[in-house]
Amino acid sequence: MMENIVNMTPWHWLSIAVVMLVIEMMVGTVYMLWISFAAAVTAALLWVFGFGWEMQILVFTVVSILSVIAWHKYDLTRDKTSTRPNLNKRGHQYIGRTFQLSHAIENGVGKINVDDSTWKVRGNDAPVDTKVKVTGIEGTELIVEIIGA
Structure with a gap:
């Protein structure tokens, strides 16, 4: 198992991003979207800089947490009133x-x-x-x- 983590490539991270997007489409919570985003960012940075597995996990974790917190803060401040309140009525x-x-x-x-x-x-x-x-x-x-x- 540890060998698989040590040998992660950008393609692995992109695969994780796609899996997270599919889960997001099934669940619809929006949070999995940001975790998918973090996996894609990790893939891009790994492709450009080629760092080790420790840094990959760190980047993924930090970007995941920051993007979810940023979305949550934005979601709290945005106006959720509909411009068409009778759309489904x-x-x-x-x-x-x-x-x-x-x-x-x-x-x-x-x-x-x-x-x-x-x-x-x-x-x-x-x-x-x-x-x-x-x-x-x-x-x-x-x-x-x-x-x-």
């Missing part, structure tokens, strides 16, 4: 928009066409083609109010 994207009823609202329930889909709406009774504004959402039903009423 499809119905919430329609709040404030106006549409025409495709099916009359009868007994408080009707339908509107939104892009390529039909949404069930709740609101005051109104005939087909009445303009309505989406004011909220409950479950999969849009809450609407009649415009001009």
